[in-house]
Amino acid sequence: MKVGDLLKYTPTSTVGKVTDIRERDGKVWVRLDFTDLYYDASLLIPADPSEYIAVSFKERKAYDGGREALEDLKRELEEVDTSEMMPSGGG
Template identity: 40%
Template sequence: MAETENKTTIKVTDINGSPIEIGTNVGYINTGTVGKVTDIKEDEDGLWVLIDKKELYYKPELLEITETISRRIKEKPTAKSRPGEEETEAPEDISHITGGG
């Protein structure tokens, strides 16, 4: 998933293997938090990506570049509550990801 070059450049990839760099827009797959990458670091616990929206570090394998997220959301079916009402996006089921109960 990641490798270091000359101990100064860290190569990081998202859940799909797409490269993440500072300035890349990403989304956290568990909550849908979306933001811009402002820092990438590596410590004894592994690789971390800082997202400006929450100013929190996330594991890169739990991030997805937002272009991919946008495409996936657009492909989701829409649902109507009652005849004549506007269409709304169907909520995304992430229960299999979060393990919540």
């Protein structure tokens, strides 16, 4: 396993190119370019090049892990007046 290899994270089938490898507390972590996240190396397998979809920096920034969508949701929740709402449900 080295920088530039194509790997697949088995739990989610995420495929990416290795951009960094780190060891911490006896565990090896590998960063994949598709999500820019670190994955446990024990859950990674070699991927076929046909499974890899290169992601441009622009697309990666637009994806941003859902942070923008989360911020939008937080803003919407702050704008909702819940003072007159009563909880209901079976119980």
